[in-house]
Amino acid sequence: DQQVKQNSPxxxxxxxxxxxxxxxxxxxxxDYFLWYKKYPAEGPTFLISISSIKDKNEDGRFxxxxxxxxxxxxxxxxxxxxxDSAVYFCAASGPSNTGKLIFGQGTTLQVKP
Amino acid sequence: xxxxxxxxxxxxxxxxxTATLKCYPIPRHDTVYWYQxxxxxxxxxxxxxxxxxxxxxxxxxxxxxxxxxxxxxSELNMSSLELGDSALYFCASSLGRGIYGYTxxxxxxxxxx
Numbered sequence: 001d002q003q004v005k006q007n008s009p010x011x012x013x014x015x016x017x018x019x020x021x022x023x024x025x026x027x028x029x030x031d032y033f034l035w036y037k038k039y040p041a042e043g044p045t046f047l048i049s050i051s052s053i054k055d056k057n058e059d060g061r062f063x064x065x066x067x068x069x070x071x072x073x074x075x076x077x078x079x080x081x082x083x084d085s086a087v088y089f090c091a092a093s094g095p096s097n098t099g100k101l102i103f104g105q106g107t108t109l110q111v112k113p
Numbered sequence: 114x115x116x117x118x119x120x121x122x123x124x125x126x127x128x129x130x131t132a133t134l135k136c137y138p139i140p141r142h143d144t145v146y147w148y149q150x151x152x153x154x155x156x157x158x159x160x161x162x163x164x165x166x167x168x169x170x171x172x173x174x175x176x177x178x179x180x181x182x183x184x185x186x187s188e189l190n191m192s193s194l195e196l197g198d199s200a201l202y203f204c205a206s207s208l209g210r211g212i213y214g215y216t217x218x219x220x221x222x223x224x225x226x
Contacts, residue, residue, distance in 0.1 A: 044217045
């Protein structure tokens with residue numbers, strides 16, 4: 001039972017353009033969502049998060065949008081850079097409030113120069 | 114800034130052997146989480162500890178056990194290793210049982226042969 005889903009295994013964009021990574025979830029009790037970037041053989045690195053009481057959070061080139069009614073969130077990267085090429089994981093927290101994260105399957109982003 | 118330290122980085126064991134993975138959280142972090150990421154899979158939550166007590170439990174096999182010590186470091190003990198235990202094992206730490214300061218280590222790659 002995959003509670004957090006990233007249906008696109010891979011995405012390829014041109015440098016300077018926008019990258020949009022999508023994530024869907026099934027548990028309406030999730031109260032916090034996070035995006036992580038991961039390189040091979042390294043641990044996930046935190047990018048940006050959003051609370052369920054918000055619908056948008058922005059940090060530099062990264063913006064996360066949350067649509068609670070659709071149980072959908074997206075990560076926008078503008079402008080995309082070759083160094084952004086990595087695997088991006090969407091994760092959700094709650095409602096147990098133990099800090100346990102439920103991860104999606106990941107999307108491999110390739111930004112071409 | 115100090116990060117989450119995991120040791121060893123790589124470990125090769127034979128079937129039916131025992132392995133011990135160690136995790137040293139960020140100073141003053143009191144919560145530790147363990148995740149397992151199989152090849153091509155998303156990270157799966159195994160177990161977490163808050164203030165040296167088990168806080169939450171996920172899909173951790175009975176052959177695995179873990180604990181958090183008085184200095185807040187944690188150890189994941191894996192016995193009767195199987196080929197399917199080959200994976201990346203990540204530890205994360207946070208302050209309190211939430212997502213505040215949630216940081217992952219670089220992981221331990223366990224290969225069972």
